[in-house]
Amino acid sequence: MPVKRVGEGASSAMEFDLQEMKSLKTTIDQYEHLLRDLLHEVPAGAAKRIQSTLTPTDSYPLNRNPSMSSSSSSSAGSIEGIDTISEDLNRNEESRATGFMGKNSVHAWLRNLEPDSGHRLSPDHNMEAAGRTQFGQPISPQGLDNNMAVSYFLDDQKLPPSNPVDAYKLPAKNLADWILHSYFKSVHPFFPIVRTDLFLEQYKSIWGVNGSTRPGSKWLAIFNMILAIGCRRLQFLQEKLPTGVSHEVFFSRARSLSVNENMTFEHADLQQVQVEALVTLYFMVSMQINRAWKVSGIAARSAMALAINLRFTDTDLQPGSKEARSRLWWSIYMLENVLSHMTGRPTCIGSSSFSVEQPIPYSEDMFARPHVMDLLTNEDLRRERLRWSLDEQENENDDYDPFWLKEIETNQGLQFYHLVDLMHIVHIAIGELFSPKGFQANKSYIKRRIRFYDERLDHWLSRLPPAFRFVNHNYNLNLQTSSQGQVVLALHYYGARITLYRPCSPFRRYIGLKEKEYAYISQRCLQAALSLIAVFPDAVDLDWVYNISPWWCMLHFLMQASTILVIFTQTSDPTGSAHMGDAEYSFAAPALAAQVQVACQKAHRWLHGLSRVDESCRRAFVLYDDLLRRLCCVVSSSATSLSGSAQSNPLSRNQSGGQNAQQESDQPVYNVQHQGEYPRQMTLDSSMEPYSHPMHDASDLLSSLDWRNVDPSVGAIFAEPGYIGDVAGESEWMGTTYNENNDRMKFS
Structure with missing residues (x-):
């Protein structure tokens, strides 16, 4: 037995x-x-x-998996601790100015880089020496855990003093034309806050006004905010403006007119919503992101109070006015979401809080065409034609063909339509997956939903018409850097992918079949970062930045991708690894590591070049330069410091001297031309002389024009004195009747 x-x-x-x-x-x-x-x-x-x-x-967190917490740097930006805060943001003025930066923000990724390896950012002598504001005030971080230690935003800068200003002064017409062109050329296509044809009609009329009326204060506030934003761009481009003319001047006038207690206590009308949206945009282009985020919430709530976020069925309102209100809402939606991505904070717009139609894929100057008017007036046709990429299913049984969009001729409205559609996907994804409530789901569910949104992004890409398509048939980057549509959509697309993938993308070896999904997500995240950097031209070019790229958030995209590359460089094994059947997944091959190194150097060059004209880029360069040196990355000898001319005057283009100023042949050429015609819908005056600059003194532009001494024949547009309309609609726009006791409208 x-x-x-x-x-x-x-x-x-x-x-x-x-x-x-x-x-x-x-x-x-x-x-x-x-x-x-x-x-x-x-x-x-x-x-x-x-x-x-x-x-x-x-409800257990992802970091219960030991492999998910292999290092603090690999989890930098992960959603561990997404519902907690480890510092008192109310402790001083600087911390309050920066505010909370969420786990999915670039600031959080930078701050959480591994301290043990010596790669964590610290307020060392380099920061003290080079990290000064354009006003000469040093950046003074209060410790490693302080947001200010890694912040390149400018919220610590003071607003222009609210001294008494003559709010009714206007610039000379040729100067105003030039600045308006700056705004409508580069900003308005992506944030159609005002209705172009109506605004320009009103604008041209103010130089020939009936003596009994004058522009209302809210219209003038809108006008001055547009000038402030356009002037900001011209100053970035190093254009010489007349003495005494700056974005601060126009903002101060708008602030006196309507950016005051009206934003807090008065009931909002359409013009006030436009003012608030423009103030948000102004703070964003000025990189005062905390202020922009705050005002964006006010604008969104004002819009909701007027139900601009809902589908409008009133048949008395003209189709063009309905579409203008729709685009005003989507402009606020875009602003709110871009700021949410930059700060890592939740948006105040819920995923089910709006029902307004998507913007039609046509520019304003095309609205009169019969097929466009059909889309504006036929709600059934509009619902049939315009659908979110997120909602479309590949196995739909109806006859819907999303590819009809590819047959539309290229126009700015089509570009805006695709941009809003992309933003909608990311808005819903972040709200579902990366909020404190959404993260209660288990890791397998989160991975599956990331896959779903990944497929939706691919579907969005497949709907792009050839003129906007920035990838080849293999989905590799293939764009024309001179195409504004391709560049803007590409940067937002790759930025969206990084936002989606990064919280679940620790760059390391993945052991076991169950971790194959994490390997896929990390690969996609790194590919998106490399592709985003590849969108930038090889040489730093200010003309490309401020005429082609989305310059108001370009630094965010550059730092977003650059930080991903740094995290990968720090946490990956550059020698690669042996594959054990299907059990191990690694993508840190030597060739890829070299590609990442080249991309890091390119980002470094760009940040250095831009630091000469933009203070926020200057701060970002200090942070990134410190990171690369701690990682022993090779950096360009021409971009070694911010001392010399760049430090003494970061907004000076033609500084010479300074031992570390760029002198090499690869120095960026800041040659900005303002040629070409105005956009068709932006024709200001067919007989207008081109603006001649530079001018030496603003006093040369002063005019003695008095509103009471103008030919009354041009005042027909002011038929209803006392009626306050809106720029988004089609109503009259003038405000109060002129009073002898009021100051005269002046020009400066």
């Missing part, structure tokens, strides 16, 4: 139990997946019951 080995029966029983447990776990996972899918399809009461049932077993 054979002798039974000790433990043989127990071993068999244990193996059986393990098999049974594995089978049960598989079944449970299938049930969980089914319930997760049903969670978004059942009524609210049933969804709440499902959520409460799943919570006890699913």
